[in-house]
Amino acid sequence: MNCKVAIAYMHDYLDHELPKENGAELQRHLHECPECQRRLESLEKTDALLRAVPAERAPNYMAYRVMKSLPKTRSPRTWATWVRRHPAMSAAAMFLVVMVSSFFAMWNQSGQLTVRGADLEHVVIEGNTVIVPAGQKVAGDLTIENGIAQVLGDVEGNLTIIDGNVTLASTAHIAGKVKTIDRAMDWAWYKVTSWFDTLAYGS
């Protein structure tokens, strides 16, 4: 055994990690190497001195100082804890809150006539009635909320009527679908899908 290995063994020995057979090997080496013997003594002394460092005690006021520094109550944490432990439920609850509140926010807006579409120049509005005059052509979709649609001319996209009704004249020509939505649930569903459409197509 060379001295380098012996020194590594000494450290393992001081860490109580030297296997017995290696211990015997080290012992044999120490018998023939006075330098390593001195090294071990020196290391053992260091080890003993470090172990004997007296423990420092915290000052008397330490516990008081710590307890005084704590925030007054832990109760606000419980809510945060619940959120952390049930992330999926929290996300679902959050989503529900947002959906319901936006639903009611939008629902409250209703009652007044709203007309939406890409091309509203060719549309005539009279009171509660939205008229597409004969011979006129509306490019793209047309959506009417809380109103009556009277179509005499052409609509090149879909026609959607929410909480209202539609009168189609014989001259009317609608390229897309005609959809009438009356109930709140349908309306909500329409809102959701149109929101996703906005997300998907950005229009």
Next chain:
Amino acid sequence: MKPIETRLARLARKGDQRAFAEIVDLYKDKLYHLAYRMMNNRQEAEDVVQETFLRVYKNLDRYDEEQKFSTWIYRIATNLCIDRLRKRRPIYSLDAESSDHEGLDGYAMMPSDDRTPESELILSETQRIIRDAIETLPAKYKSVMVLRYLQDMSLQEISDVLDMPVTTIKTRVHRGREFMRKKLENKV
């Protein structure tokens, strides 16, 4: 049955302040001893102890009961010490460069203490030399040696606290011990 600290931690988590006070009582001296030897400054040691308990208190919900409570609290305290030592370094590094104290890092030059003359008298010359030798250990060896000797931890426990492989801890203990041996050899 879970160890007492784990049960206390559970009570404290539910808002039981007395349970937390018991945790403080169990650990304040151990942590102070650790922090004082790491920082070599009583004021900073007190700050570290307070900050450790505050973090424990705030993060009781995150305490994983599968882990030993002592490992967790020692990790928080040790990291706080290491962070503080790291922040200390640049302020004093200029002084350290110009000094001829070989092996002294800048942070070792901190005006170390506010010990009263009375307690200075109790301190033996041997203890002073050992203390100074620990103080001159580079930070990464210092934390390992303090945990190994002053907190009497096994290599495995140190590895858990510092979140490092046991082999690394072993190497650091060996080097730290050699460093200390050289410092103490002809003085004590």
